[in-house]
Amino acid sequence: MQANTKxxxxxxxxxxxVGCEPSALxxxxxxxxxxxxxxxxxxxxxxxxxxxxxxxxxxxQRDKQGxxxxxxxxxxxxxxxxxxxxxxxxxxxxxLVELQETL
Numbered sequence: 001m002q003a004n005t006k007x008x009x010x011x012x013x014x015x016x017x018v019g020c021e022p023s024a025l026x027x028x029x030x031x032x033x034x035x036x037x038x039x040x041x042x043x044x045x046x047x048x049x050x051x052x053x054x055x056x057x058x059x060x061q062r063d064k065q066g067x068x069x070x071x072x073x074x075x076x077x078x079x080x081x082x083x084x085x086x087x088x089x090x091x092x093x094x095x096l097v098e099l100q101e102t103l
Contacts, residue, residue: 008046018055028058031069
């Protein structure tokens, strides 16, 4: 697979890449706070690789796991919360290890 050199993709490019309609992308943008593409000077949506990854996760939740929009949104929210908790715990662990070394 060839590495992409573009930083931003327009709505039609992303819709073609992931296999959905551009209107679905606009709809999901309203329903999922994680999906927030940047806007250019002409107010056109510009999607990053991270945005495309989120879209693929949404589609996976919907198509493969049979979740509703509400269920997919809740699942993604829970996953984000758990990742934040893991990061906090890792910082606490690092602090405790440093504290132990100084004692």
